[in-house]
Amino acid sequence: MELRNFRIYRGDSDGGEMMDYQTEVGKGMVVLDVIHRIQAEKANDMAVRWNCKAGKCGSCSVEINGKPKLACMTRMNEYDDDETISIRPIRSFPIMRDLVADVSWNYEQNKRIAPFKPDITKKDSNGDYHMMQKDVDRIQEFRKCIECYLCQNVCHVLRDHDKKDIFVGPRFMIRVAGLDMHPLDTEDRIPDVKDEYGSGMCNITRCCTDVCPEHIQITDNGIIPIKERVVDRYYDPIKWLTRKLMGKSK
Amino acid sequence: MDRLQYLGDVKVDISDIQVVEHDVIVLGAGGAGLRAAIECSMRGLSTGLVCKSLLGKAHTVMAEGGVAAALGNVDSRDHWKVHFRDTMRGGKFLNVWRMAELHAKEAPDRVRELEEWGAVFDRTKAGLINQRNFGGHRYPRLAHVGDRTGLEIIRTLQDHGIHQGIDVYMECTGLDFLKDGDKISGMVAMWRETGRFVIFKAKAAIVATGGGGKAWKITSNSWEYTGDGYGMAYEAGAELMDMEFTQFHPTGMVWPPSVRGTLVTESVRGEGGVLLNSDGKRFMFHNIPDRFADETAETEEETVRWLAGDRDARRPPELLTRDVVARAIRKEVKEGRGSPHGGAFLDIASKRTAEDIQRKLPSMYHQFKVLAELDITTEPMEVGPTLHYFMGGIRVDADSQMSRVPGLFACGECAAGMHGANRLGGNSLSDLLVFGKLSGEGAAKYIEGMTSEPMVDDNQIRSIIRDATDILNRESGENPYLLHEEMEDLMQNCVGIVRTEELLMEGIEGLGKLKESYGKVKASGASQFNPGWHEAIALRNLLITSEAVANAALIRQESRGAHTRVDYPGEQNEWLQYNVVLSKGEDGAMKSEKIERPAPNTELDRIANLSIEEIEAEVTAES
Numbered sequence: 047m048e049l050r051n052f053r054i055y056r057g058d059s060d061g062g063e064m065m066d067y068q069t070e071v072g073k074g075m076v077v078l079d080v081i082h083r084i085q086a087e088k089a090n091d092m093a094v095r096w097n098c099k100a101g102k103c104g105s106c107s108v109e110i111n112g113k114p115k116l117a118c119m120t121r122m123n124e125y126d127d128d129e130t131i132s133i134r135p136i137r138s139f140p141i142m143r144d145l146v147a148d149v150s151w152n153y154e155q156n157k158r159i160a161p162f163k164p165d166i167t168k169k170d171s172n173g174d175y176h177m178m179q180k181d182v183d184r185i186q187e188f189r190k191c192i193e194c195y196l197c198q199n200v201c202h203v204l205r206d207h208d209k210k211d212i213f214v215g216p217r218f219m220i221r222v223a224g225l226d227m228h229p230l231d232t233e234d235r236i237p238d239v240k241d242e243y244g245s246g247m248c249n250i251t252r253c254c255t256d257v258c259p260e261h262i263q264i265t266d267n268g269i270i271p272i273k274e275r276v277v278d279r280y281y282d283p284i285k286w287l288t289r290k291l292m293g294k295s296k
Numbered sequence: 297m298d299r300l301q302y303l304g305d306v307k308v309d310i311s312d313i314q315v316v317e318h319d320v321i322v323l324g325a326g327g328a329g330l331r332a333a334i335e336c337s338m339r340g341l342s343t344g345l346v347c348k349s350l351l352g353k354a355h356t357v358m359a360e361g362g363v364a365a366a367l368g369n370v371d372s373r374d375h376w377k378v379h380f381r382d383t384m385r386g387g388k389f390l391n392v393w394r395m396a397e398l399h400a401k402e403a404p405d406r407v408r409e410l411e412e413w414g415a416v417f418d419r420t421k422a423g424l425i426n427q428r429n430f431g432g433h434r435y436p437r438l439a440h441v442g443d444r445t446g447l448e449i450i451r452t453l454q455d456h457g458i459h460q461g462i463d464v465y466m467e468c469t470g471l472d473f474l475k476d477g478d479k480i481s482g483m484v485a486m487w488r489e490t491g492r493f494v495i496f497k498a499k500a501a502i503v504a505t506g507g508g509g510k511a512w513k514i515t516s517n518s519w520e521y522t523g524d525g526y527g528m529a530y531e532a533g534a535e536l537m538d539m540e541f542t543q544f545h546p547t548g549m550v551w552p553p554s555v556r557g558t559l560v561t562e563s564v565r566g567e568g569g570v571l572l573n574s575d576g577k578r579f580m581f582h583n584i585p586d587r588f589a590d591e592t593a594e595t596e597e598e599t600v601r602w603l604a605g606d607r608d609a610r611r612p613p614e615l616l617t618r619d620v621v622a623r624a625i626r627k628e629v630k631e632g633r634g635s636p637h638g639g640a641f642l643d644i645a646s647k648r649t650a651e652d653i654q655r656k657l658p659s660m661y662h663q664f665k666v667l668a669e670l671d672i673t674t675e676p677m678e679v680g681p682t683l684h685y686f687m688g689g690i691r692v693d694a695d696s697q698m699s700r701v702p703g704l705f706a707c708g709e710c711a712a713g714m715h716g717a718n719r720l721g722g723n724s725l726s727d728l729l730v731f732g733k734l735s736g737e738g739a740a741k742y743i744e745g746m747t748s749e750p751m752v753d754d755n756q757i758r759s760i761i762r763d764a765t766d767i768l769n770r771e772s773g774e775n776p777y778l779l780h781e782e783m784e785d786l787m788q789n790c791v792g793i794v795r796t797e798e799l800l801m802e803g804i805e806g807l808g809k810l811k812e813s814y815g816k817v818k819a820s821g822a823s824q825f826n827p828g829w830h831e832a833i834a835l836r837n838l839l840i841t842s843e844a845v846a847n848a849a850l851i852r853q854e855s856r857g858a859h860t861r862v863d864y865p866g867e868q869n870e871w872l873q874y875n876v877v878l879s880k881g882e883d884g885a886m887k888s889e890k891i892e893r894p895a896p897n898t899e900l901d902r903i904a905n906l907s908i909e910e911i912e913a914e915v916t917a918e919s
């Protein structure tokens with residue numbers, strides 16, 4: 047155990063400040079353990095979100111020394127012993143209290159996306175659908191998303207320009223990609239991708255991919271192919287038509 | 297300031313409080329609650345879904361291994377009857393027969409339905425939903441997605457549910473139910489962010505709050521698992537049943553200390569992982585109960601053939617039911633053959649290629665790499681038992697899921713009966729889907745048959761709110777975090793994996809003292825997003841839960857499934873005829889009763905008692 051220094055944001059929607067704390071750090075501890083320790087010892091009312099403590103639920107997103115991370119998967123030994131560690135809530139969304147941000151905007155975006163609509167004629171007599179593993183590999187990658195919204199937090203479109211009303215952000219671009227590339231899906235979302243979800247706003251900086259704790263290739267495997275589908279549809283209709291005639295462009 | 301509004305004896309002004317009206321209110325948004333809410337909504341009911349966390353973060357998201365259903369995609373010999381038989385045997389025949397039957401019959405359709413709603417399970421070579429082996433299941437039966445099946449299920453239900461017109465109330469804690477006479481009429485809850493109260497008026501309520509693992513020190517459960525559903529239903533007059541059966545999962549992480557208890561999925565063993573003691577011995581070969589001897593491999597050579605897919609080879613002993621494996625690990629540690637940090641070694645590195653491990657168990661790989669700085673593709677893990685699951689819970693009718701309180705339903709982990717004395721891995725996710733749906737149906741039927749609308753009573757509302765605000769308003773008092781820690785130590789030591797009358801008495805006495813201290817609990821700070829206050833509120837439910845477990849464990853004088861009494865070793869036939877049922881007595885104290893179980897339906901009894909050869913012959917002849 048050794049005594050270490052922390053600076054943690056305390057405040058609510060009306061403002062707040064970074065406060066100094068000291069606590070003992072033991073072997074194997076992660077940043078979330080530190081937060082809990084401080085909460086139990088010195089700040090009973092400090093707000094923080096968490097559930098699984100194992101990188102599975104995406105609740106504990108914060109910024110640690112300026113980097114967006116899951117507090118439960120960030121080990122203390124990543125930092126130098128004498129380093130003061132600063133922890134604050136993610137920035138793209140309004141602060142509720144202390145380390146907790148109001149991420150409800152994301153839930154609204156999900157509702158805007160047309161749901162999965164399978165081709166029920168593809169069911170066999172047992173009621174089973176047939177899909178090959180190789181045909182679902184790429185959508186399974188997107189489905190690993192734990193909705194931590196770290197990608198939403200770093201996307202400059204959502205962050206700097208507050209263009210939240212015209213771009214759904216990387217999390218929901220891969221949600222759309224996962225639906226659009228689903229071998230059984232029949233819904234056409236491409237017009238919405240362009241006009242409603244704002245695919246044109248993304249200029250492929252790849253910041254989202256860099257922070258994804260699930261290592262989803264958000265940009266290369268999700269956003270770029272979706273942007274290409276938009277381009278095909280609106281600017282290269284022949285290519286789109288050929289694909290359509292050859293079977294759905296999955 | 298919010299809290300001033302409720303200071304001291306000042307009357308609570310109810311007209312200031314937000315009121316929401318629904319036909320049915322579902323408490324809990326894990327797999328069970330979501331599936332229940334979808335069913336209610338599909339049946340045209342106005343449905344409110346309330347959860348403590350954000351949507352999609354409930355425990356269900358953490359489930360790894362898979363969902364059990366006799367689809368027969370990998371081994372065509374599988375059949376609901378075999379699944380049913382496995383479930384009864386795993387539950388040591390204490391399961392509610394009808395529930396185990398419904399579950400085995402309906403699970404395949406519930407899984408197919410998920411695919412219809414967008415779930416993408418791993419595939420077999422033929423392009424069907426793939427299924428893996430798991431402890432206690434005769435055939436590969438768990439539909440899965442790598443080792444993140446729970447995420448797939450909760451996300452599918454969530455993405456489907458948000459388009460069904462369900463109103464979701466996130467980060468909102470249910471405090472207590474309201475009743476009109478003996479019937480449910482609503483619930484009082486609290487917004488965690490603001491600390492403000494909200495009154496839900498409803499004709500029925502479905503409890504889907506999961507378990508209560510946070511009463512123990514070493515657990516795979518998160519902060520949410522404080523037994524709120526048990527506490528609230530108990531206070532509302534419902535019965536709790538089988539509470540002595542708390543499952544200790546054999547493989548939790550033991551090192552480093554801060555992750556002690558975090559789950560290591562059984563899929564590691566399903567994929568061929570073996571348990572070793574400090575002498576490098578596969579000790580499970582020496583721990584095979586007679587009942588399972590015929591179906592378990594005798595030699596390492598046989599397990600190698602089994603892993604390679606030889607249908608005549610029997611299952612490795614590592615895949616015996618969880619109670620057996622957990623006790624065996626404990627024994628090795630007790631007798632001095634444990635790993636350096638007091639567990640056993642779980643080795644998959646020498647059984648599978650690094651590539652296979654990373655593909656089949658990606659989140660385990662990641663979890664150990666980050667949290668323990670250990671590479672499971674080259675080194676063995678250290679594992680030990682961790683409190684994982686409640687087989688017991690709210691006593692409900694097997695077909696409608698209604699408790700003895702009219703209008704109060706329960707499903708998922710918080711309901712009792714389906715799993716008997718021990719749950720098989722993978723049978724929970726299927727339980728959520730099957731009984732989530734049935735409870736929605738049950739609530740819809742109940743509401744249809746209602747003749748008058750139940751009313752909420754202002755005095756009940758006031759008293760619920762006062763109980764909650766007293767915790768903030770006290771001048772000084774007991775620290776809720778410290779009380780919780782004391783309880784964890786007490787339950788870990790006295791109501792643990794092996795139990796004796798002496799220890800249980802000590803536990804019950806300790807809980808009594810804790811209850812007294814709880815009467816003086818004080819949270820500091822204001823009412824907005826105040827974890828200390830939330831902790832204090834949850835403690836009431838955790839205390840009821842713990843008391844129920846300890847009392848039931850004291851009464852059941854035998855060892856069965858997850859309940860081990862060293863002073864009463866072995867299963868006693870006499871005890872097979874009883875469930876222990878707990879309820880709030882008229883004097884306000886907890887009442888414990890031995891209640892006789894109804895005799896099984898003869899056909900089910902016959903199926904459960906067939907030998908494996910007989911049942912295989914029977915289902916082959918049928919298909």
Ligand SMILES: Cc1cc2nc3c(=O)[nH]c(=O)nc-3n(C[C@H](O)[C@H](O)[C@H](O)COP(=O)(O)OP(=O)(O)OC[C@H]3O[C@@H](n4cnc5c(N)ncnc54)[C@H](O)[C@@H]3O)c2cc1C
Pocket residue numbers: 323324325326327328329346347348349354355356357358359360361362363364445446468469470471504505506507516517520524525559685707708709710721722723724725726728
């Ligand atoms: C790490 C881990 C791995 C597992 N792996 C598997 C597996 O592979 N296969 C399997 O079958 N099972 C598995 N299980 C068990 C299974 O996941 C759980 O039993 C199951 O998910 C419980 O689901 P539920 O819907 O009953 O409750 P949960 O998913 O726990 O949901 C409970 C809900 O109730 C809400 N709630 C609780 N109290 C209140 C309150 N007072 N007010 C408002 N809301 C409240 C919570 O916010 C939450 O939304 C695993 C469990 C764990 C912990």
Ligand code: SF4
Pocket residue numbers: 200201202203215216247248249250251252253254255265269
């Ligand atoms: S790649 Fe696009 S979505 Fe991702 S951070 Fe950059 S602009 Fe945002």
Ligand code: SF4
Pocket residue numbers: 104190191192193194195196197198216217220257258259260261262264
């Ligand atoms: S895509 Fe990655 S970073 Fe974005 S929400 Fe999902 S898991 Fe988090």
Ligand code: FES
Pocket residue numbers: 095096097098099100101102103104105106107116117118119
């Ligand atoms: S607590 Fe679940 S991801 Fe950190």
